[in-house]
Amino acid sequence: MPRNILVTGAKGQLGLSLQKIITTQTCYNFFFTDKDEADITNESALSDLFKTKEFYAVLHFAAYTTVDKAESEKDLCKAINTDATATIARLCETYSTKLLVISTDFVFDGSKTTPYLPSDKPNPLSVYGKTKYEGEQMALQNCKHCLVIRTSWLYSEYGNNFVKTMLRLGSERKDLGVVFDQTGTPCYARDLAKVVLLCLDKDFEGQILHFSNEGVCSWYDFALKIMQLGKKDCHVRPIRTADYPTPASRPAYSVLDKADIKQFLGIEIPHWEESLSECLKRMDI
Numbered sequence: 001m002p003r004n005i006l007v008t009g010a011k012g013q014l015g016l017s018l019q020k021i022i023t024t025q026t027c028y029n030f031f032f033t034d035k036d037e038a039d040i041t042n043e044s045a046l047s048d049l050f051k052t053k054e055f056y057a058v059l060h061f062a063a064y065t066t067v068d069k070a071e072s073e074k075d076l077c078k079a080i081n082t083d084a085t086a087t088i089a090r091l092c093e094t095y096s097t098k099l100l101v102i103s104t105d106f107v108f109d110g111s112k113t114t115p116y117l118p119s120d121k122p123n124p125l126s127v128y129g130k131t132k133y134e135g136e137q138m139a140l141q142n143c144k145h146c147l148v149i150r151t152s153w154l155y156s157e158y159g160n161n162f163v164k165t166m167l168r169l170g171s172e173r174k175d176l177g178v179v180f181d182q183t184g185t186p187c188y189a190r191d192l193a194k195v196v197l198l199c200l201d202k203d204f205e206g207q208i209l210h211f212s213n214e215g216v217c218s219w220y221d222f223a224l225k226i227m228q229l230g231k232k233d234c235h236v237r238p239i240r241t242a243d244y245p246t247p248a249s250r251p252a253y254s255v256l257d258k259a260d261i262k263q264f265l266g267i268e269i270p271h272w273e274e275s276l277s278e279c280l281k282r283m284d285i
Contacts (some may be wrong), residue, residue: 001029002026002028002029003013003027003028003029003056003057004028004029004031004054004055004056005028005029005030005031005055005056005057005058005059005134005200005238006031006033006038006049006053006057006058006059006148006167007030007031007032007033007059007061008033008038008053008058008059008061008062008088009033009060009061009062010032010034010061010263011034012034012061012062012063012065012157012158012159013103013154013158013159013161013189014061014156014189014192014193014196015032015034015152016158016159017034017156017158017189017190017192017193018030018033018059018061018193018197019198020190020193021190021193021194021197022076022197027275028056028200029052031055032044033052035062039157040062040080040084040087040088040155041079041083041084043087044233046087046088046091047051047091050064050091050094050095050097050106050275051256054095055092055095055097055179056097056098057097057098057099057100057200058088058092058097058098058099058100058101059100059196059200060085060086060088060099060101060102061267062078062080062084062102063080063081063129063132063135063231064076064077064081064100064131064171065128066128067106067126067128067149067246067248067250068105068246068247068248068249069124070128070248071126071127071245071247071248072247074096074127076207077128077131078127078131078134079121080130080131081131081134082131082134082135082138083133083138085101085135085139085224086135086139086142087139088137088139089138089139089140089141089142089143089146090143092141092146093140093142093143093144093247096145096202097144097145098145099134099139099141099145099147100144100146100147100148100149100196100199100200100203100204101135101139101145101146101147101148101149101150102148102149102150102151102192103130103132103135103136103148103150103151103152103155104128104150104151104152105151105152105184105212105251105254105256105285106124106125106126106128106129106132106141106250106251106254107122107123107124107129107132107133107136107150108120108122108123108124108129108254109125109251110122110123110125110182110250110251110252110253110254111117111123111252111253111275113251113253114255114257115255115256115257116210116254116255116256116257117257117260118207118208118209118210118257118260119151119208121173121221121271122136123254124142125248125249125250125251126248126249126250127248128248131159131217134275136148136208136229137195138204140208144205144206145203145204146203146204146205146206146207147199147204147207147208147209148208148209149192149195149196149199149208149209149210149211149261150208150210150211150256151187151192151211151256152182152184152185152186152187152212152254152255153186153187153212153222153257153278154169154186154187154189154192155187155188155189156188156189156190156279157185157278157279157282157283158189160225161181162186162219162226163226163276163279163280166222166223166226166227166230166232167226167230167232167248167285169234170226170232170233170234170235171228171232174201174233174234175234175235175237176223176234176236176237177236177237177238177239177243178219178220178222178223178224178236178237178239179218179219179220179238179239179240179241179244179246180219180220180221180238180239180240181218181239181240181241181252182219182250182251182252182253182254183214183216183217183252183253183254183255184212184216184217184251184253184254184255184256185213185214185216185255185256185272186212186213186214186215186217186222186272186275187211187212187272188213188272188275188276188278188279189271190268190278190282191211191270191275191278192211193250195211195261195265195267197263199264202265207264209260209261209264210256210257210258210260210261211256211258211261211269212256212258212267212269213268213270213271213272213274214258214269214271215271215272215273216255217272218238220236220238220239222272223236224236225273225276226276226280228285229261229276229277229278229280230280230285231285
C-alpha cells in the first residue's frame with residue numbers, strides 16, 4: 001500500500017516543482033493541498049484531515065513569504081508561519097506522522113562572513129524571518145520526528161520570483177540597478193524538490209539542514225547572469241542596499257553551509273549557474 005503524504009502550499013514554487021518530478025512508480029500517495037483545500041490556520045479543519053487520512057509524513061511548504069508586506073501584516077504572517085506550523089507539528093506528533101518543514105536564510109542577521117551552519121544561532125532582522133524562526137522552534141518542540149530544511153533565494157518556472165522579475169524587467173527596460181552588497185546563493189526549486197523526496201526515505205529526529213545550490217553571488221551577479229542567459233538587452237548596474245530602501249531588512253550575507261545535507265543524503269549539489277540554465281531551458285528561454 002502506498003504511504004500517504006500531505007503537502008501544504010501545493011500551488012507555490014516548491015509544491016508545483018514537486019508535482020512535476022513525481023513519477024507514477026512512487027511508493028507514496030501525495031495529497032497536494034493549498035489554502036482552498038486545506039486552510040492551515042483552521043485547526044479544526046486540519047484535525048479533521050488528519051483523522052480521515054493516515055499520513056506517513058507532512059511536507060509543510062505553505063508560508064507567508066511576502067517579506068516587505070509582512071512588516072505591516074505581522075498578525076497574518078505569524079498566524080501562517082508560526083501558529084499554523086505549531087498546529088501541524090502537534091497533529092503530526094499525535095498521529096505519529098513525520099514532519100518536514102521548509103524554512104529560510106532570513107532567520108540569520110547576515111553578520112557572519114563564512115557560510116552559516118545549521119547550528120549557528122539565528123537572529124532574524126524582519127517579521128518574516130522572525131515568524132519563520134519561531135515556526136522552526138514550534139515544529140521541533142512539538143514533533144519528535146521533524147526535519148527543518150532552510151533554503152535561500154528560491155526561484156523556479158512558477159509563481160513570482162527574482163528570475164521571472166528580472167526577465168520581465170529585462171524586456172521592459174534598457175537599464176536596471178540591482179544591489180551588489182547582499183550575498184547568498186540561489187536555489188532552484190526543482191533541485192530542492194528532489195532533495196525533499198530523498199529525505200522522505202530517511203529517518204530524522206529534530207534535525208536542521210541547509211540546502212541551496214552551490215556557489216556564492218550577489219543579487220547583482222545573479223541578475224547579470226539571468227540577463228545573459230535570457231538574452232536580454234538590459235544594462236545591469238550594481239547599487240548599494242542603502243540606494244534601494246525596503247520596509248524589511250535583509251541579511252547582507254546568507255550563504256548556507258550544505259555539508260550536513262550532502263552527507264545525510266550522499267549527494268552532490270549543482271552550481272547555481274548550472275541550475276539557472278536548466279530552469280531557463282524549461283521556460284523555453
